[in-house]
Amino acid sequence: QCLTEKDEEMREMVIFYITERLLKRFPKILCQHFIECIFHYNCYEDHETYNRFSQSNLEKEVFSLAGREHSHERHIIYHFMLDHMPDDQRFMTTQRLCQDVLGAVVDGRIKLNKSSMPMLEDTLTILRSDEIKLASLKSRPEDTDQPTDQAEQAVMAGMVIKKTIISQVSGV
Structure with a gap:
């Protein structure tokens, strides 16, 4: 969430840490947590697997990026994550978005309602974005x-x- 920080120095420090430290040690971390981020930042808690960690109401409020007013911030995070994934991880992320989000909607595991629509909108926006396209196909x-x-x-x-x-x- 610090990727959306207004203080440029803080944002640059976070980017440095993620790209030069975290990804060097855990190269698949962005791919492994991408779907979770969509559920978490949209505050969708009705899924059987995703966004199931316990948080106080204060923590939910502080870390929430739910709502249209935070859409731009969520997409900054998603695009950063995708920009720092190699093709094989983008491919797996695309597959998981289709299976875990779109497939869950089709199967009825995610009900189409007011709380799930922003998450579904984010998923469709991500799937049509340039950042998720495989570099070898751009x-x-x-x-x-x-x-x-x-x-x-x-x-x-x-x-x-x-x-x-x-x-x-x-x-x-």
């Missing part, structure tokens, strides 16, 4: 070797997916 104007048609992009996406699956299987 077109770069200075790089003329980038694929220009959809077939080449699909082949590249398949290669990234295969690499991710192989790395997950070999890690087991």
